[in-house]
Amino acid sequence: MPFSPGLVHTPLTPFAANGSIDFDLFAKAIDFHLRHGAEALAVQMHAGESVSLTDAEKRRLIAFAVEQAGKRAPIIAHVSDAGTGIAASLATHAQAAGASAIVATTPYYWTPPPAMVLEHFFQIGAAVDIPFFVLNAPDDMAGGKINADLALKLIARLPNFAGVVDASLDWQFMIELMTDAGRARPDFRLFGGTELLVSAAAVGATGLFSALAVVAPRLVRGLFDLCRDSKFFEARPQQEGIAALRQILKPGGVAALKAAARTMGRDCGNPRPPLLPLDPAAERKLAAQIAASPSLAAEPRGW
């Protein structure tokens, strides 16, 4: 049951002025991503405001994405939740709706003991037959993270546990994971969970989950291709360019990402509460920074 795509885009969720999901715009976004380098889409990650969507909305978005992408690209469904049963149920739905893989991170809010974190992942993974990836994102999860030992235990219990998406950027974790998990399951995969890809790829990552692709798909694709070909020295300019963009957007989070997408002619509305949109001055400053960035000059405008 290999899952082969390398470059995975993680789309924004477009909201209309009244806060409802704009599905027409979402269709446009899916088409844009597939025409600009995505080999798969992950629907909806934290950049897509998954935590601000109701369960029914998540189910509908997954089914919609599967339909809209059609045969062009597989859909990875993000099913993280606080409750294990809720997440597992969404996973089951995702498989039935035609998703090709699922991804989940540590439980929201709770800080269960390690054995229960393992159980959480086990129940989610066991709810499906399609490949299951674990997202390691301690910055998003108030420090909640996984270690290589947990990955080994999951490999022993779940035949469909296929890899880790790492946003910890922790060299020691990534190397230990790939040393141990790579021995236990040779086709085990590491995806970079951010566009800081060079180090991750050098130690064994073969994929990337990219949220910044909505702003800079060419830069992301260029970086990914160089890393896939092990051209790590050559990738440094692209890596520095995307890192600079990341630093511009990081303080504003999803609101800044949505503002940047708007600057590029790909307006997906504002984030849902409790997030606030950037104030107009901050958005103007962001637009000026993007306009002044040489590494973004070649990026497509509009959909």
Place this chain on the structure above:
Amino acid sequence: MQNKFRGVMQSPVTPLKDDFSLDLPTFERLIDFHVRAGAPAISWPHHKGESLNLTIDERKLFAEAAVKVVAGRVPVTIHVSALAVEDTMALARHAQDIGADGILAITPYFWTPTLDAIEAYFIRLCRSIDLPVLSYNSPSYLNGVEITGDVMARLIDTLPNFVGVKEASFNSEKFLEISRAALALRPNFAMLTGVEFLLPSVPLGGVGSYSAAGSICPNLCNELFDTCVAGEWGRAKELQYKMTRLWHLFKDQYPSSLKGGMVIMGRPVGPTRAPLPTATPERQAYIRAQLEDLGILESEPHGW
């Protein structure tokens, strides 16, 4: 001009007698071993050299011995970080007086200083001596205290002798943010990592590291660096995985485990001062089994 702080630089442990007093003859033998085994530079006393468990006088005594034994064959830097900043200042002046080639200093301990305080600290330290100064970033051991890329850039702008950093966050973003800021201003600024995490750092502008396991496996250290610099990525990945297994082995009860491993490699250096434990015979047996499994006993030098 290439910075002279480059490659996997060795930071020796501190040999102690059974009564926990300094063992000078063994220290001299160890320094000489590292130089003969291909160390591109020597730096002492890092935390693995039990720096904070030595008196300031002891640190001065061994610093002099290190400079004397190396005798100009490779650069010698002195790690001057101490709990009291005034001791750090004294160790820095002493390093200059004895003819060391540079100093290394971490962000101040305990007080979780602000970025402004960190900047002021490095300005004062760098202006107090003429030697090159390497800074040391270790956020995970110092309650998140770190030098950011912005502060690094200001220090480079201000201080001609601020020449590098031992960046020990082991994190892609932290390393890259410093290297982007620093190398744009000073292209030969030495971007070094703490442990031998060379494969993730060399492609981002890294030029070497300080060594954790070099007293066990100097050959592996040098080969890993050479393959990374040459862009032999497949081989480099194999070696990096092996090196990281060694780090995993030794970081537990570091540096006691390292001293335990050195017994197995025929280079006994005595116990470790409290509050750190000394490796028990059982621990040594475990380390031996791991080193055998990794093939270290065949590929690395035995004895002095």
